[in-house]
Amino acid sequence: MSAEQRLIVVLGDQLDRRGPLLDDLDAARDAVWMTEAVAEAERGPVHQQRLVLFFSAMRHLRDELLARGITVHYRCIEDAPVGAPEQGLADHLRADIARLQPGTIVMMEAGDWAIEQSLQDVVRESGVTLQWHRDSHFLASRESFARWAEGRKTLTLEYFYRSMRKRHAVLMEGDQPVGGAWNFDKDNRAAFGKDGPGELPPHPRFQPDATTRQVIDRIRERYSDHPGDARDFHQPVTPDQALQALDDFIQYRLPHFGTWQDAIWVGEPLLYHARLSTSLNLHLLDPRDCLERAEAAYHRGEAPLNAVEGFVRQVLGWREFIRGIYWLKMPGYADANALDHHERLPSFYWTGDTDMVCVADAMAAVLRHGYAHHIQRLMVLGLFAQLYGAHPYAFHEWHMALYLDAVDWVSLPNALGMSQFGDGGVVGTKPYCASGAYIGRMSNACAQCRYDPRQATGERACPFTTLYWEFLDRHEERLGDNRRLQFQYRNLQRKSESQRAAIREQAKRLRGRMAADPDHRERN
Structure with missing residues (x-):
């Protein structure tokens, strides 16, 4: 790379094609840097399908970028010898900055405080210019949440949720909530009767393509003793698949999601739940799409208000609230142990x-x-x-x-x-x-x-x-x-x-x- 070129760091949970990292790529100027986090799996048992999800979704983005003529510097699991000394993302970035000599490193807010700090430290030590972006995937920035939290004795989800509904005009009639209430949680606590849930709509299963099958084979070869079975992986790994999963939920399960969202039935782990969190948390799916489609279903009369409001509260309320808490309270939050509990988890x-x-x-x-x-x-x-x-x-x-x-x-x-x-x-x-x-x-x-x-x-x-x-x-x-x-x-x-x-x-x-x-x- 020449000194004027940019090296764009894309982490495994930053796969939004429309986000600030990838929205203005120039094949003549930019290269993308991606690394599969093998160190996570080497530290201890990790669900095999978790590794398949992250690595396959990353490789699909890599291949899309290569097809567009973008240079991608990609480290994959095959590059890491079994039993080699553990190296994290920061170690790999340090080595590649020294090798590639970029003029600018482009990064976006990470989903992990320690990873963000370590990568920033590497860039700072290298003396390379850092171009920093806010993560536009979220509707509440770190700064806006901190402003909302300032001066409050307690941080209550309900008040934050109402402010988000107003700010983004979701399920609102003017300045009042649709249906005359902010929260329909009392209607969302039903248990199934003795006959159970009855026939349930099937959840979508995305058949692994050649890229995903290759990852499955590598995980099974290398981590056969880890929990789960990589062969049963059928999650979305691209934005198109994530949107298909969203549309499937809106049509077949959202109408019943609210009423039964707290119910448990032995042998039926999926019920009416959305199972969209993997796609959301890897940024394969935009939360705005979730909100728009759910609200549209309500206005078309295809899903009741208690179900739509419950889903909106999870996406616009709880998810944004939890992220705000994390960045407001880190790094000390990780050491909190208010009840002084120290037992090991049972086997x-x-x-x-x-x-x-x-x-x-x-x-x-x-x-x-x-x-x-x-x-x-x-x-x-x-x-x-x-x-x-x-x-x-x-x-x-x-x-x-x-x-x-x-x-x-x-x-x-x-x-x-x-x-x-x-x-x-x-x-x-x-x-x-x-x-x-x-x-x-x-x-x-x-x-x-x-x-x-x-x-x-x-x-x-x-x-x-x-x-x-x-x-x-x-x-x-x-x-x-x-x-x-x-x-x-x-x-x-x-x-x-x-x-x-x-x-x-x-x-x-x-x-x-x-x-x-x-x-x-x-x-x-």
Whole structure:
């Protein structure tokens, strides 16, 4: 490269063809730099399909750019010898700057604080000019969120969500929300009856092309001992496929999405959920397209308001809110551990081997699809980890390794913050703690399980219920004054000291059995 040329750094979650990195490419002036993050897989077990998703989506963009006559400097998994010393993105960029001698490095806001800092440090050390871009994929910039948050004692999603609805005129009639209410969450908590969900619309499956099949073969050769099966990969890997997946959701599942979004049914992990988060988080799909198509479906009478508003709240509200929290609170946020939890995750978080039906069912979804819907994440797998006392950052690391859609900005506040209450109330005002009775209400799992969600002690005691009461007992001094936990603590206080002691002993034995599991595979 000559000194006046630009080297454009494109990361694995920055694959937006219309974004600021790629919107004005000049084949005579620009070259693109991309590197498959092999180091992530070398550090520990990662879902095989997660690696396929990122590497295949990156290679499809690479091939599109090459077809346009753009020079692409691309490092792939085949370039990294098995067992070679681990090298990260920053190491590769440093070496390629020295080799290529570009005049300018072009970068965009990353989805990971540590990666962004390390790459910026490399450019700074090299003395090369840095051209920096805001990530226009998101509707709220880091700066606008910081301005919204400034001076607020608490950061509440509902107020942020309303401001975003107004600013972007989504589901609005003038300055008022369509339907006269901002939030229809109360209509979105139904559980299936005893006959279950009935016939469900099939989810789209995208058959791997030659590029994806090549990645699948490489992953199976190199990481056969990692969780999941690369051969069952059928995710979108291009923007066209992502739009097909969006249109399929809008037509076949959005009409029922809202009502059943909190329901669980054993053996049906996908239900009416969108499964668009992988495409959104890799920037294959623009959130504006999601909002426009969902709102249009409502105005055409093809989807009810509770479903459309619930979807809009996830895309325009929660997703943007979580990203804002991440960049507002990093880097210290990653060290938060408000409940002082330090347990290692039980081995069934890697194997799915447990006799708790709800956990086994959720883990079967994770291991097969690299996915479980938000209630399984929060109120089954996340809930058990919290009650068990798992270290919140270890839970985040597990989430990053096993879920296809996980990127640091979205995983950390969701896993460490909302799920584990590691941030002490930044994301949520109380821990999402519940007994097995909640799972019994929202699913058919308990009817098939050897454990009784009504029992906290004894042979049939539900581990969720045991650990729920022990969690409240253990954290009474820390959480007893939380106004949103007053009902739970009044119920705890009705228990005698002998009952509480028996629950503590049951929890101790439970943790002892799980900690002694010989198949422990935790990364922490």
